[in-house]
Amino acid sequence: MRILQVVCTLAPRYGGPAVACPELSRELVRQGHQVSIFTSNCDGSGNLDVPLDRPVIKDGVEVRYYHGWSRLGKYMFSPGLWRALGENVAKFDVAQVWAVYSFSTTAASYWCRKRGVPYIVFPHGSLDPYLRRRNRPRKWIYTKLFAERDYRKAPAVLFNTSEEMRLASDWSGFARPNGSNGAMQKRFVVPIGVDSKWFQEPNAAAVARLRGRYPALAGRKVVLYMGRLTFKKGLDILCRAFAKIARERDDLHMLLAGPADEGYEQKVRGWLADGGVLEKTTFAGLMEAEDRFAVMQLADVFALSSYTENFGQAVAEAMASGLPVVISDQVNIWPEVLKADAGLVVPCDADATAQALRAVVNDPVRRRQMGSNGRRWVAENLPWDNVGAQMVHVYEDLVK
Numbered sequence: 001m002r003i004l005q006v007v008c009t010l011a012p013r014y015g016g017p018a019v020a021c022p023e024l025s026r027e028l029v030r031q032g033h034q035v036s037i038f039t040s041n042c043d044g045s046g047n048l049d050v051p052l053d054r055p056v057i058k059d060g061v062e063v064r065y066y067h068g069w070s071r072l073g074k075y076m077f078s079p080g081l082w083r084a085l086g087e088n089v090a091k092f093d094v095a096q097v098w099a100v101y102s103f104s105t106t107a108a109s110y111w112c113r114k115r116g117v118p119y120i121v122f123p124h125g126s127l128d129p130y131l132r133r134r135n136r137p138r139k140w141i142y143t144k145l146f147a148e149r150d151y152r153k154a155p156a157v158l159f160n161t162s163e164e165m166r167l168a169s170d171w172s173g174f175a176r177p178n179g180s181n182g183a184m185q186k187r188f189v190v191p192i193g194v195d196s197k198w199f200q201e202p203n204a205a206a207v208a209r210l211r212g213r214y215p216a217l218a219g220r221k222v223v224l225y226m227g228r229l230t231f232k233k234g235l236d237i238l239c240r241a242f243a244k245i246a247r248e249r250d251d252l253h254m255l256l257a258g259p260a261d262e263g264y265e266q267k268v269r270g271w272l273a274d275g276g277v278l279e280k281t282t283f284a285g286l287m288e289a290e291d292r293f294a295v296m297q298l299a300d301v302f303a304l305s306s307y308t309e310n311f312g313q314a315v316a317e318a319m320a321s322g323l324p325v326v327i328s329d330q331v332n333i334w335p336e337v338l339k340a341d342a343g344l345v346v347p348c349d350a351d352a353t354a355q356a357l358r359a360v361v362n363d364p365v366r367r368r369q370m371g372s373n374g375r376r377w378v379a380e381n382l383p384w385d386n387v388g389a390q391m392v393h394v395y396e397d398l399v400k
Helices: 017-030 079-091 103-115 129-133 136-152 162-168 204-213 235-246 264-274 290-298 313-320 334-340 350-362 364-381 384-399
Strands: 002-009 034-040 056-058 061-066 069-071 075-077 094-098 119-122 156-159 186-189 221-226 252-257 281-283 301-304 325-328 343-346
Touching (some): 002 017, 017 034, 017 384, 061 079, 075 103, 079 103, 094 384, 129 136, 162 186, 162 334, 186 384, 221 235, 221 350, 235 301, 290 313, 334 343, 334 364, 343 350
Parallel strands (some): 002 034, 034 061, 094 119, 119 156, 221 252, 252 281, 301 325
C-alpha cells in the first residue's frame, strides 16, 4: 500500500506524534509498504533546519517538510503543506491524519474528501475531557468551524487505548447530526509501539558517561520523570510527593528529563523549592539517542502523575527497560500496568503518589519483580512489528 502520514510537526520538543509517527512509518516500510510523511518545519516559534526543496529519505520513509508559521509555538499554519496535499494526496491508497485542532488535520481531511482518499483521524489524546476544558472558547470555535466536519466525515477514528476511546466518546464530533442516516465512523484501538532498541542490553559506556555528567545521582535512589515539563503532566503533584519522601531521607534524588514549555521550568523549580528539595533534583533537559536508554538504567522508579495521557509512551519505554512505574489513573495505559503488575497506579494526589513511591523505593525485591513483569508485558504486546501489523489491518479495512 501507499500510505500517507500527515502530522503538524516532527520537532523533537513536542514528543508524542513527533516520535511515534516516524517509528510507525519505519515499521510500515519494513513490512513492505510505501510511506510518506507530510509535515511542516515548525519548531516552537522558529523552524527546523531541514530541506524544503526535496524529500528527506530516512530508513526508507519519505519525509516532505513545508515551511510553516506557528502562533506562540502552538497553532501551526503552512500554505505549502496545503498545496502539496491538494497536488499529491490522490497518489496514496490511505492517509492517517494526526491531531484534532490542527491546520494539518483540517487540510489533509479536506483534500482526502475532495480526492476520494480514505483517511483515518487520530486524536492522540486531544479529546480527553481535561484537555477539552482548557481554552474552551477557542476549541469550541475551531470544533464548529472545522473539527466536527473533519471527524464526522472521516471513515474511521484511531485510539491508542480503550480508555482513551471511552473518555472521548461524548465529544460532539462523534455525534450523528440530527436527521442523518449516514454510517458512524469505524473506531479502532491500536497501541503505540516500542522500538526494539529498548529491549537490547544497555550501552555500558553511555551509562558511565551519564553517571559522570550527573554526579549528584551517585549513591542515590533515583526517581525518574521523562517528558515535557508542561501543565498536563502533573508535575505539581510529583514535586509535592517527592518532597514528602525526600525530606525524610538523604538517599533520594529526582531526575527530570525533558524540554520545558516556556516559563514552566520556573514553576517546577518553585514547587521543589517550596518543598525544600530543589537541591535534590536535577533538570537534565531533552534527552536523545543513547541518553534516553542510559537514563533508564540509572533510575530506580519511573513516575508520571499526569492529569491526562492518551497512552503513556514513556511509561511503556520505562517498562521495557525493566523499571517499575508509579503513574496516575489518568495515564490511559494504567489498566495494563495493573494487569501486568508492573507498578502502582494512584489518583492525581500528592499523598497517594508519595505513598506509592515510598513503597517501591523501600522494597528492592518487589521493585525488581515489577520491573521484570513490565518488561515481559511490553515485549509480548508492544513491539513495533506487532503494532505495525495491526495498523496494516486497519488500513486494509479502509481501502477494501
